[in-house]
Amino acid sequence: MPSSSSLVTITRPADTTAYTANDVVGGAISFPALAWNGADFIITSATLAINIAAVPSGMTSFRAYLYNVTPPSALADNAAWDLPAGDRAAYIGYVDFGTPVDLGSTLYVQSDGVNAQIKAASNTVFAYLVTIGAFTPAASTVFTATLHSLRG
Numbered sequence: 001m002p003s004s005s006s007l008v009t010i011t012r013p014a015d016t017t018a019y020t021a022n023d024v025v026g027g028a029i030s031f032p033a034l035a036w037n038g039a040d041f042i043i044t045s046a047t048l049a050i051n052i053a054a055v056p057s058g059m060t061s062f063r064a065y066l067y068n069v070t071p072p073s074a075l076a077d078n079a080a081w082d083l084p085a086g087d088r089a090a091y092i093g094y095v096d097f098g099t100p101v102d103l104g105s106t107l108y109v110q111s112d113g114v115n116a117q118i119k120a121a122s123n124t125v126f127a128y129l130v131t132i133g134a135f136t137p138a139a140s141t142v143f144t145a146t147l148h149s150l151r152g
Contacts, residue, residue: 002036002150002151003044003148003149003150003151004033004034004035004041004148004149004150004151005034005146005147005148005149006031006032006033006034006125006146006147006149007031007144007145007146008029008030008031008127008144008145008146009142009143009144010025010026010029010129010142010143010144010145011026011140011141011142011143012025012026012077012137012138012139012140012141012142012143013077013139013140014139014140015139016136016137016138016139017078017137018134018135018136018137019078019131019134019135019136019137020080020131020134021131021132021133021134022080022081022130022131022132023078023079023080023081023130023131024075024076024077024078024079024080024081024128024129024130025062025077025129025130025131025143026077026129026143027074027075027076027077027128028070028071028074028075028126028127028128029126029127029128029129029145030070030124030125030126030127031124031125031126031127031145031147032123032124033123033124034120034123034124034125034147034149035118035120035122035123035124035125035149036120036123036151037120037121037122037123038119038120038121038122039119039120039151040117040118040119040151041117041118041119041120041149041150041151042115042116042117042118042149042150042151043095043114043115043116043118043147043148043149044112044113044114044115044148044149044150045110045111045112045113045114045147045148046064046095046096046097046110046111046114046145046146046147046148047097047108047109047110047111047145047146048062048097048100048108048109048129048143048144048145048146049106049107049108049143049144050100050106050107050108050141050142050143050144051105051106051141051142051143051144052106052107052138052141053102053104053105053106054102055100055101055102055107056135056136056137056138057135057136058133058134058135058136059099059100059107059131059133059135060099060131060132060133061096061097061098061099061109061132061133062096062097062098062100062109062129062130062131062132063094063095063096063097063129063130063132064094064095064097064127064128064129064130064145064147065081065083065091065093065094065127065128065130066091066092066093066094066095066118066125066126066127067087067090067091067092067125067126067127068090068092068119068120068121068122068125068126069090069121069126070126071087071090071091071126071128072086072087072090073086073087075128081128081130090126092118092119092120092125093116093118094116095111095114095116095147096111096114097109097111097145098110098111125147127145129143129145
């Protein structure tokens with residue numbers, strides 16, 4: 001089976017505005033070359049690295065809500081995530097990243113065995129990275145999300 005992986009880097013705004021549960025981190029993102037045009041594929045694993053040295057109070061897990069086109073809702077950083085009527089046709093599922101652990105200078109979470117079967121409209125999958133817990137972030141924090149896939 002052909003495999004692929006795609007990495008996206010999100011740099012937060014230069015503020016410390018608190019996230020509430022279910023807030024978008026950074027706005028819409030894209031995972032290029034993750035999928036195969038119009039074909040089913042399986043997301044096998046997901047990783048998330050956060051470039052900070054300690055887990056902020058209240059930070060729990062993260063979820064990536066997936067779309068086959070750029071989400072029409074165009075939510076910005078710190079907006080409450082929702083699946084409005086205008087996004088429904090583009091929505092194709094979600095992947096949970098889990099709760100990051102402190103690895104010294106980096107927070108990291110690895111989710112193996114995801115096995116989410118998705119059908120893409122192109123080779124790119126779009127997403128919102130969303131908080132599950134409420135926390136106050138550091139300014140300009142860098143998040144790096146990676147998805148790995150196999151053609152179905």
